[in-house]
Amino acid sequence: MAATFALLLLLILSSSVRAAPDAVVSRIAFGSCANQSEPQPIWNAVAGFDPQVFVWLGDNVYGDNKRPFRVFGRERTVGPWKNVPRFYPSTEEELRRRYQLARAQPGYARLRERAQVLGTWDDHDYGLNDAGKELSGKVIAQRLMLDFLDEPEDSKRRKQAGVYASYMFGPEGKRVKVILLDTRYHRDPLLSDGTILGDPQWQWLERELHGPQSEITIIGSSIQVVSNLSATTGPLFYVESWARFPRERERLFRLIDSSKTWSAIY
Incomplete structure (x- = not known):
């Protein structure tokens, strides 16, 4: 993904600030691709919307x-004579330090005081560009990412394989459900047309989509769902x-259709 911060979407339903769990959620902001070593003035704009919930979508x-x-x-990193990978992982200590830099961004620190922060990851915060289930350091990376999000020590996310999660906001009749997928921890190699989510996460997602209904369901994926860009730009x-992963995408579309989640946004 791009190396600069991107505000992907601001969903505006009304005009209140952060509310109690059973109150109407009116503002949800989404972002990704935040280089912790670069200035991040975008946080001023994000804070200006007074989101009640902010969702990280990866990187x-x-x-x-x-x-x-x-x-x-x-050392040839690209081309037909490539002999070393262009990307390589950090140590645990270095990855922790980078999360500390991100938390110390003044604008982000102010946002955390006002909004509930949720998130999933993509490849660079997972630990390696374009990586999937083969990454050896993914257990450590999961712990550090959940620490960054202030995930409670007794959270289910700290016990499961992967960072997928769901959240329900608002009272009956005005519910907003946020489902965050993990497209890294269980993903097969890119050219395999294998799985993205893995069986446990698919089973969990089916329960989530067939469970308590909401007026709006937001499904967060760190990689593009609808786009066919790779089909038009390759090779x-x-x-x-x-x-x-065409079979996985078709499975996702079929699951959403069968669940009658007509108000899904992804």
Whole structure:
């Protein structure tokens, strides 16, 4: 994903600030791709909307490392003679330090005081560009990410394999449900057309979509769901998306349809 912060969506339903759990949720802000080592003036704009809930959709920090772009030389990171990976993971200590830098951003610190912060991850905060289930450090990365989100120590997310979660806001008749997927922890290799979510997460998602209904359901995915960009740009270049796992994407669409979740946003 891009190396600059992107405010993906602001969902505005009315005009109140952060509310109690049973109050109407009127403002939800979404963001991703926040380089902890760069200035982040965007937080001033986010705070100006007074969101009650802020949702990270991935690349909440950039936790991996990137070698220079080199086609020739001793270490060739791209091209037909590539002999070393361009991206490589950080140590646990370094990843923790980068999360600390992110939390210390003044604008983000102010937002955390006013809004409930939720989130899932993408590849760079998971630990490695384009990585999936093969990443050896994913258990440590999960713990550090949940620490960053102030996840309670007794949370189910700290006991499960992956960071997927769901939240229900608002009173009956005005409910908003936020479902956050984990597209990394169980994902098969990119060219496999295997699984993105893995069986346990699929079973959980089915229960969530067939469970208590809401007036609005928001499904957060760190990679594109609808886009077919990879199908039109390959083989020149590819981007990560559900379109690269067509059977998984069709399964997602069928599940949403069967659940009669007509107000789903993803």
